Amino acid sequence: MNADNLVDLASRAMGGSVVYANDESFADRENLINPGPARFNPRDFGAKGQVYDGWETRRRRESGSDHAIVRLGAPGLVHTVLVDTAHFTGNYPPQAAVDGCCVDGYPSPAELATAQWFPLVDRSDLTGDAVHTFPVGEPNRQARVTHLRLTIFPDGGVARLRAHGVPLFDPDLLPAVFDLAAAEYGGRVVDCSDRFYGSPGNLLLPGLAVNMGDGWETRRRRDDGNDWVLVELAGAGGVHLLELDTTHFKGNAPGWAEVTDGNGRTLLPRTRLQPDTRHRFRVTDPGPVDRLRLDIHPDGGMARLRAYGSLTAPARDAVAHRWQRATTLARDLR
Known part of the structure; x- marks a missing residue:
């Protein structure tokens, strides 16, 4: 499938939401899924310092990493993940990883903390002010994903997180019309x-x-x-x-x-x-x-x-089959 024809499943325009971040001292987590490119004005300062159109955490003085959890606006199969560090030059994270999970219903952040996650993007190097494109490998790209977890090592700023893929809607919640x-x-x-x-x-x-x-x-x-x-x-x-x-x-x-x-x-x-x-x-x-x-x-x-x-009727059955197969695979990957 042509990447240009894939949907950004995480986008706010699709109904996505950043439901949790362990820290957002400098820039709000919600910016991660805003539609459109990140904006930047070098003269724009606020109470937290330079204003960034992205998510930025504090400078860590202890070991560990920071993470944010995104509920996909359209759960589905994630084929490609984009981690964009636009405008973050001296404050970008050197590495990042992205995991997915498949959880029924509408879990809280506390419930997602104990979810069974599987890797979509292994821990990978990042550079500043750049778009990093990571194809998701098999079989994980065929597993249904409802949430993403972006982990940055050890801290810093990310402008955008994109999850390009194919929506898979729960057939039990599919309207008749x-x-x-x-x-x-x-x-x-x-x-x-x-x-x-x-x-x-x-x-x-x-x-x-x-x-x-x-x-x-x-x-x-x-x-x-x-x-x-x-x-x-x-x-x-x-x-x-x-x-x-x-x-x-x-x-x-x-x-x-x-x-x-x-x-x-x-x-x-x-x-x-x-x-x-x-x-x-x-x-x-x-x-x-x-x-x-x-x-x-x-x-x-x-x-x-x-x-x-x-x-x-055959098309509805095909939707149900695709959903069941992808959901089963996601549970097997746990």
Whole structure:
């Protein structure tokens, strides 16, 4: 699977949370999972000293290490971990390790302290002001992960922690009707014509877009073509309602849009769009489909794409099988 098409399972945009850190004397733990790159102003000082857009612990005067625990916004399979020390130059940790665990329900930090963790990234060297990419090896990358534990040796600052992978939603909690394109359920972008101003993966994020940068926007076309994005759904199902949201896109919304399935069958014929508007369209021939192609004419920006429907019985069974296999493996790795 192309890394560009993986979801950051830990991101605040997906509902992730940093539920615990043993120390955050200089910079708050919550910064670890903020969307977007870390910011830095060398003249920005506060009561704790230089302000850092990351997590920073005190200078240790005793042996040991520091750690933070992240609840994934979308539990799933972690393929790649990114540890970003952006702007931390004389205060980054020399080494770090990342572990995962698979815990049912909504455990407290105290309960997570006694969880059975398994390694995703072995203790590895870090450098300052750099993005470190660590592929997760087999079989651990096939195990379902609900929480991450970042351990830094011995102390210091990390700007961002990313966990790129594939969501695996608990089938017992899967609604009968839901957004089949949603990233949190396993929908993903597999191809697109252009991503000049914004990632097409933003189309599938939870919630409403907060601004134009939280959507997908293409460059201005100077030819007779149009832009498009291809989405693989969480599973094959019948799509009954489409939502095309141009919120925040005012002078740069597409003029028209159409939606087809993976075989070219039309779900929404070419239709006029309005700027800064959530458009909803009933689908008269709902499927089943496993892919959607959104064509925008000629170019522009879209905040969100929703495809509300129900999985077929075989697709729901396949989701349950993948979840059970990954959960069993995680328990075996303990």
